[in-house]
Amino acid sequence: MKILCIGDIVGTPGCEMVYTQLKYIVNDYGIDFVIANGENAATGNGITAEKAEKLVDSGIDVITLGNHAFAKAEAGELMSNGFPMIRPINFPTKTLGSGFILKECQGKKIAVINALGRVYMNPIDSPFEAVSKCVDDIKDKADIIVVDFHAEATSEKAAMAWYLDGRVSVVFGTHTHVQTADERLLPNGTAFITDIGMTGPYNSILGVDKDIAVTRFLTLMNKRYELAKGNSVLNGIILDVEGVNVKSIKRLSLC
Numbered sequence: 001m002k003i004l005c006i007g008d009i010v011g012t013p014g015c016e017m018v019y020t021q022l023k024y025i026v027n028d029y030g031i032d033f034v035i036a037n038g039e040n041a042a043t044g045n046g047i048t049a050e051k052a053e054k055l056v057d058s059g060i061d062v063i064t065l066g067n068h069a070f071a072k073a074e075a076g077e078l079m080s081n082g083f084p085m086i087r088p089i090n091f092p093t094k095t096l097g098s099g100f101i102l103k104e105c106q107g108k109k110i111a112v113i114n115a116l117g118r119v120y121m122n123p124i125d126s127p128f129e130a131v132s133k134c135v136d137d138i139k140d141k142a143d144i145i146v147v148d149f150h151a152e153a154t155s156e157k158a159a160m161a162w163y164l165d166g167r168v169s170v171v172f173g174t175h176t177h178v179q180t181a182d183e184r185l186l187p188n189g190t191a192f193i194t195d196i197g198m199t200g201p202y203n204s205i206l207g208v209d210k211d212i213a214v215t216r217f218l219t220l221m222n223k224r225y226e227l228a229k230g231n232s233v234l235n236g237i238i239l240d241v242e243g244v245n246v247k248s249i250k251r252l253s254l255c
């Protein structure tokens with residue numbers, strides 16, 4: 001079984017890339033199951049119901065989120081209605097939605113867990129404790145466990161992967177919008193990559209109009225961010241899973 005994980009989809013350019021290209025990628029690479037981080041699908045922050053539904057209609061099986069999960073309030077309603085979208089599991093217990101989901105593919109149960117980091121990010125409960133408890137709760141029900149760890153610090157992401165090595169199928173990072181080249185299998189079988197990158201405007205700074213971002217650095221004035229225009233890049237990983245074991249993790253970067 002091949003699982004495609006797509007990095008943070010940014011704005012309409014990133015969504016359009018998925019709407020128009022995902023079917024060809026699925027066909028070309030023989031993909032069976034698709035997970036995508038959609039926390040920036042609405043104009044950079046959050047996700048609208050319309051875009052979430054269109055992304056799922058385009059072939060995404062599970063949408064994960066992150067620190068911008070509730071930037072658009074309708075995301076909470078959508079998750080409460082059973083839509084295949086999850087928010088970080090270490091949010092407060094009264095937060096709408098769930099931090100994990102179980103789906104079936106080719107007779108295998110795939111669990112997807114989303115968690116949010118704490119280093120250089122807003123205060124939140126320990127992602128390590130929340131994910132570990134979730135893994136303990138669902139391990140008898142799931143054949144494959146996928147963790148999208150939405151975090152800033154490379155060290156925190158590596159720590160999560162080593163902490164979970166042998167207990168989950170993969171830990172991949174999102175949030176920085178920059179794909180790292182450190183994909184590997186850890187000694188006890190868990191696949192890991194620090195960040196899978198973003199899906200959005202190629203000539204940009206993390207998806208944002210480069211001139212605006214440069215001006216902010218030059219002047220320290222809060223010029224309003226706008227998304228960049230032009231062609232998009234799609235970044236992600238493909239996991240090759242045999243039975244319940246990950247055989248390989250490969251980076252994907254398509255313009």
Ligand SMILES: [Fe+2]
Nearest residue numbers: 008039040175
């Ligand atoms: Fe993001």
Ligand SMILES: [Fe+2]
Nearest residue numbers: 066067068175
């Ligand atoms: Fe983020």
